[in-house]
Amino acid sequence: MPTEGGAGHDLRHHGDAEIRDDGAALVDLAVNVRADTPPGWLREHVAASLTGLAAYPDGRAARAAVAARHGLPVERVLLTAGAAEAFVLLARALKVRHPVVVHPQFTEPEAALRDAGHTVDRVLLSAADGFRLDPGAVPGGADLVVVGNPTNPTSVLHPAGALTALARPGRTLVVDEAFMDAVPGEREALAGRTDVPGLVVLRSLTKTWGLAGLRVGYVLADPETVAALERAQPLWPVSTPALAAAEVCVGPRAVAEAAHAAHRIAADRERLLAGLGTLAGHGVTVASPAEAPFVLMRLPRAAAVRRRLRALGFAVRRGDTFPGLDREWLRVAVRDRTTTDAFLRALERAITQAAAEQSRPAG
Template sequence: MDWPSHGSNPHYLYEAMNLPFPEERIDFSANINPLGPPPILIENWGELLHTVTQYPDPAGRILKKKLSAQEGLQENQVLIGNGGAEIISLIGRVLAGKKAVIVQPAFSEYEEACRVNQCKVQYHQLHADSWDWRNDDLSGKLMNADALFLCNPANPTGVFYPKPVILHLLEECRRNDCFLIVDEAFYDFLPEYESIAHYISKYPNLLIIRSMTKMFAIPGLRLGYLLADSAVIKRVAAFQPHWSTNALALKAGEWCLESESYIKETIRLIERERQRLFYFYQERNLLVSPSSTNFYLLKDPSIQDQLPFLQFLVNRGIVPRHTVNFPGLEGGWLRFAIRGSGDNDRLMEGVDEWISSRR
């Protein structure tokens, strides 16, 4: 089966499974804020029309200034991009021909960006018993590595690795003259996140990738950024085409940074719904990853391959993310975004129907 390589765009999943595309469906495969875009963006959207007649600022200076002030960095330590995906692609160009270690399971685009640039790729595989580190094994892999990719919170597990873990990795990487590339695409869903951006001054080998599309529910606009030492930013930016970020996205990004109450409301919603869902799964003896963010892995332990579970839900218009192309998972789990209470209610109904069907 030709599985789609990403969540969202559920019609690709239905095509791959040779199923009719239902008119009514709930997409749990895309990890987007269930509240939708922040009110400031909705209320002022009409003001953006005039920007489409002008070229955007190729440096995104206004947004860059706001981001650098937010993180306590210099403007030359920030690079704005066409989503986190472009930043990952640009980093791949910098690493061309080098050796990268990827903490797996992980977002597939790290490996894609490395391999298209003829990098040698090695996995550091985490396992479902704890999703925890095996430090001795990782240390050996870093001895000849040029970069270590880590998603934190991790996609697809949702597991968050706290600051002491990151600092340990930073020291390990520095000793081995190795970049530590931390993808924080979902950091802003964490209620007690502590920024590591200020460590860039001490660790010029630290690169932090951020996305604004998940929290602010603007994946169609494509907006992300990189935080790193100014010399690293210069190297990465050398591969970026002019005007890679459009004017609509740049202005939307400025407004989104003003949405503190919306972010707090989102975190409260995700926390409440995650606790409710996890209690439901525990009561039904289903396995769930110890996620701290807005998505999680789910497994029915009575079956090894979760394809029947996936098919059952998809036939009812409930669309999870398959895990066939995640190394170490290979279809043994399903990933779900945390949506609003009504959608989560429908998911729980579908799960109960699945459990009843097996009896």
């Protein structure tokens, strides 16, 4: 697993660009937000908070609710305007000399570090061994390590033991668990752990609950780190509606609903994987085992297939903006059975069309 520095990828490209490029009405398989969200009870709860917009936001109740959800004191919780704000705070507030980002993964952490003036090294995981994490590949001198679990876009769920093996005195270990509540039983989660030195866990409420437009997430870390990040925040960084959502989304009812959804997502993912398996003869391979609400697939002429899929009404996420991947990779969100079946038919057609296009004589 080689280590490299430098940019060379469009770190600011995100899945929403795939459905905004030309204004076409597309089935969205490019963004990893759960399709049937936010549910009605959550919309009603957020709407009810609008009567309090004249007052400045008060995050105490939401912070206490997050702390209770993970069995932590409130001093270990920081509410943020989505996980993206947390990456910016970490990049700006911590005194970092040698940051390392484990790729392929969500590109915003590296972008935030570079914007803050840091030189970032990369550890590139290999498709040949299933993008598995080898703690020994991370340079010993790294004082900040960022890794996703489960990882976007590979859908790999790293063992908790492999992650904690990265921890050591003088190092901040940032684990992005934005998709962990989509994993049945939240296996391998580190949220709530206080025995791992330097551990910072990030959670997002935008994926499972369909709140990308509201911007809400949180940081779990030791009180000193939380205080440093909080000093870097502007005043009232999380709005009153977002705080209302945060409080209710970590309550018992929502946690139970998310757990149920995780099992449904797992079943829907198996159907998608089975269908993709039937296309192996077309050169389709899938990063496996997939554990997140999306899968990463590799296929010949992926860029042409993606364009053909758009013409057939489906948007998928290009993979070449992720360090460690190239133009042959596409990420596909897990959806319900009907949507998946329609997508698989369109994918086979797009593959056939792309192959025919390539074999057509020039001129």
